[in-house]
Amino acid sequence: MGIVFFEIALTFYFAATIIGIVDIFKGGKESSRLMLFITITGFATHSISIVFRYITAGQLPITSMHEASSFFAWCIVLIFFFLEHRYKIGIIGAFILPIVFILMLSSSIFPREISPLTPVLQSYWLPVHTFLAFLGNAAFAVACGIGTMYLLQEHYLKSKHLGELFKRLPSLQVLDEINYRLITIGFPLLTLAIITGALWAESAWGSYWRWDPKEVWSLITWFIYALVLHVRLTAGWRGKKAAILSIIGFLTILFTFFGVNLLLKSLHTFS
Amino acid sequence: MKILIIGLNHKTANVETREKLAFNGHKLEEGVFGLKKIPEVKEVAVLSTCNRVELYTCVSSTASAVENIKNFLSEFHNIQKTDFEKSLYIHTDTDAIKHILRVASSLDSMVVGEPQILGQLKDAFDFALSKKTTGVLLNKLMKKAISTAKRVRTETRIAENAVSISFAAVELAKKIFTDLSGKSFMLLGAGEMAELAARHLVNNGVTEVKVANRTYERGCELAKEFNGKAVRFEDFLNELVCTDIVICSTGAPTYVLHKEQMQKVMKERRHKPVFVIDISVPRNIDPEINKIDNIYLYDVDDLQGVVDTNMLERKKEAEKAEKIIDEEVEKFVKWMSSLDSVPTIVALRQKAEEIKLEEIEKFKNKFPEIDVEKMKAVEYMATAIINKLIHPPTVALKEDTDDRDELIAMIKKLYGINGDENEE
Numbered sequence A: 001m002g003i004v005f006f007e008i009a010l011t012f013y014f015a016a017t018i019i020g021i022v023d024i025f026k027g028g029k030e031s032s033r034l035m036l037f038i039t040i041t042g043f044a045t046h047s048i049s050i051v052f053r054y055i056t057a058g059q060l061p062i063t064s065m066h067e068a069s070s071f072f073a074w075c076i077v078l079i080f081f082f083l084e085h086r087y088k089i090g091i092i093g094a095f096i097l098p099i100v101f102i103l104m105l106s107s108s109i110f111p112r113e114i115s116p117l118t119p120v121l122q123s124y125w126l127p128v129h130t131f132l133a134f135l136g137n138a139a140f141a142v143a144c145g146i147g148t149m150y151l152l153q154e155h156y157l158k159s160k161h162l163g164e165l166f167k168r169l170p171s172l173q174v175l176d177e178i179n180y181r182l183i184t185i186g187f188p189l190l191t192l193a194i195i196t197g198a199l200w201a202e203s204a205w206g207s208y209w210r211w212d213p214k215e216v217w218s219l220i221t222w223f224i225y226a227l228v229l230h231v232r233l234t235a236g237w238r239g240k241k242a243a244i245l246s247i248i249g250f251l252t253i254l255f256t257f258f259g260v261n262l263l264l265k266s267l268h269t270f271s
Numbered sequence B: 001m002k003i004l005i006i007g008l009n010h011k012t013a014n015v016e017t018r019e020k021l022a023f024n025g026h027k028l029e030e031g032v033f034g035l036k037k038i039p040e041v042k043e044v045a046v047l048s049t050c051n052r053v054e055l056y057t058c059v060s061s062t063a064s065a066v067e068n069i070k071n072f073l074s075e076f077h078n079i080q081k082t083d084f085e086k087s088l089y090i091h092t093d094t095d096a097i098k099h100i101l102r103v104a105s106s107l108d109s110m111v112v113g114e115p116q117i118l119g120q121l122k123d124a125f126d127f128a129l130s131k132k133t134t135g136v137l138l139n140k141l142m143k144k145a146i147s148t149a150k151r152v153r154t155e156t157r158i159a160e161n162a163v164s165i166s167f168a169a170v171e172l173a174k175k176i177f178t179d180l181s182g183k184s185f186m187l188l189g190a191g192e193m194a195e196l197a198a199r200h201l202v203n204n205g206v207t208e209v210k211v212a213n214r215t216y217e218r219g220c221e222l223a224k225e226f227n228g229k230a231v232r233f234e235d236f237l238n239e240l241v242c243t244d245i246v247i248c249s250t251g252a253p254t255y256v257l258h259k260e261q262m263q264k265v266m267k268e269r270r271h272k273p274v275f276v277i278d279i280s281v282p283r284n285i286d287p288e289i290n291k292i293d294n295i296y297l298y299d300v301d302d303l304q305g306v307v308d309t310n311m312l313e314r315k316k317e318a319e320k321a322e323k324i325i326d327e328e329v330e331k332f333v334k335w336m337s338s339l340d341s342v343p344t345i346v347a348l349r350q351k352a353e354e355i356k357l358e359e360i361e362k363f364k365n366k367f368p369e370i371d372v373e374k375m376k377a378v379e380y381m382a383t384a385i386i387n388k389l390i391h392p393p394t395v396a397l398k399e400d401t402d403d404r405d406e407l408i409a410m411i412k413k414l415y416g417i418n419g420d421e422n423e424e
Helices: A002-026 A029-057 A065-087 A092-109 A125-159 A164-168 A172-205 A213-235 A240-263 B015-021 B026-036 B062-077 B081-087 B093-104 B116-130 B136-155 B165-177 B192-203 B216-225 B233-240 B259-268 B287-291 B300-339 B342-366 B372-398 B404-415
Strands: B002-009 B041-048 B052-059 B089-092 B184-188 B208-213 B229-232 B245-248 B274-278 B295-299
Touching: A002 A029, A002 A092, A002 A164, A029 A065, A029 A092, A065 A092, A065 A125, A065 A172, A065 A240, A092 A125, A125 A164, A125 A172, A125 A213, A125 A240, A125 B165, A172 A213, A172 A240, A172 B165, A213 A240, B002 B015, B002 B062, B002 B093, B002 B136, B015 B052, B015 B062, B015 B081, B026 B041, B026 B062, B026 B116, B041 B062, B041 B116, B041 B136, B052 B062, B052 B093, B052 B136, B062 B081, B089 B093, B093 B116, B093 B136, B093 B300, B116 B136, B136 B300, B165 B192, B165 B245, B165 B274, B165 B295, B165 B300, B184 B192, B184 B233, B192 B245, B208 B216, B208 B233, B216 B229, B229 B233, B233 B259, B259 B287, B287 B295, B295 B300, B342 B372, B342 B404, B372 B404
Parallel strands: B184 B208, B184 B245, B208 B229, B245 B274, B274 B295
Antiparallel strands: B002 B052, B002 B089, B041 B052
């Protein structure tokens, strides 16, 4: 039953993404509203699918690539809703929903069977560590979408070719402010995820840090966002540079998520 | 009854003629009542703005009304008919409906999409209503014009783009800073155009104003006007550190602000964005500074480019608006033609009523002994019969069909109604 809801959610997110893309090229308030409405419906069915999976598996469904991708997408939509509620910039969805859809699509490709938990994963740290990590990463994913919007708007203003999209994109100040806020939310969450991960590692394997590829890449991500915050506070780096760094940061997260799991041998590799 | 619009506007008449024919102040009331006195004119409303004078009327006969209105204008404004006759445009019926809808939606304005005209038309309508010079037809037409203008505004983006250099500057500033309140602004030099742009920025919320002019006294004068402070020209670089928007128009033959200087300023202001507008010709600010991060430099050609693009956008939106207007004109024409059947319906009802009364009278004469109660029952029955009989033709006449005219003629023939008696 959960799978049916998952498929429905995937369809809704696909529809919302298409509307979002159309919205970028030729849209208006109406299409943005429709995109939001479809995303809300998609999110509702997506949540039901996660609850079903939780009940069936008896644990937070984040232990396989199928579950993790789906849960990551769910966290991104959650943050998108908070943002939409706070700033009411309809077109934001058009830059975030493609990420959600790609994650959901990849989730649909990965094997869906529920495997029993290995003893090391049977810990109260599992939901705490992973939820913090996913929520932090979701904030960075949204920051990447916002960063893309910033670069586009900045390009319009610098080149002086003010297209239709220029009028519908928010001001540079708003985009920079949202980007900064998301990073200030995502960074402590990622930090806490790394700390809880270290504590869990200590209790499971007897050492806090084992230079596992996922740990290394998480640390690289952490450094990138630490750099974003540091240069912003000390050297006043903002706007374009901050936007580029937030996009690079998210690409690192994607590599940590997909690359490490699929290409490298890691203790974090999902079943 | 026919709708007739006589008027002149910025396209057909020069400002002198427009001024002479304007209905300003007390002239408006006199004019409206004067027009109402013309025998053919049944309803009237007058719109008089600096760009147009238009008389909206409902008349019984177009040709004679036009002549009488021209004579009235000549007499009322004390101007020779030949001096304004060529500037007049005359629209009747569908053309007239379309014209007023276009005027209200600002498609006939000097700056397409400007919002003032709708307010002016509303005022003209309110005035006519208060003086009771309009009736069913003009009231409906004016309301239709206002609602169509609102539809155009909501369904198209006709008024969204700035079409003057100063407004383009404000529009751009808002895309950099969102809200201009709390932003600081410096006027570098004191050209007339820069002053105008500055005024628009201040009207849009910029609070802190600085004026740096080569002549310090002139700077002080201008600063006073904006409630700001004057800055010595030599100090403007230091002031730039805490300035978000700069408008430059010094009239100097060379650059007064260079890339290296601005790089330093940016470092000092920790790379907070700056919007620089250079309206001087030749330019006073090194165009290279646009390459520095977080600086957005626009010269007068760039701003003109924005205005031109916006103008094009407005034209595109105007095409959409024309379609909306065509739809609304069609609706109004349908409503107007539905009025054609009203006199026939009234005549039909009258005819039926006459027959009923005649037959009841005959019945009374034939049966004089019948008591009052029974007579009432007979009358009730007669009324029910005629109501049932005339109900289907009445419904058919009210229906919006293409063959309404034929139907009207047929009903007149079938029931022997002489339509002319009952029509206005």
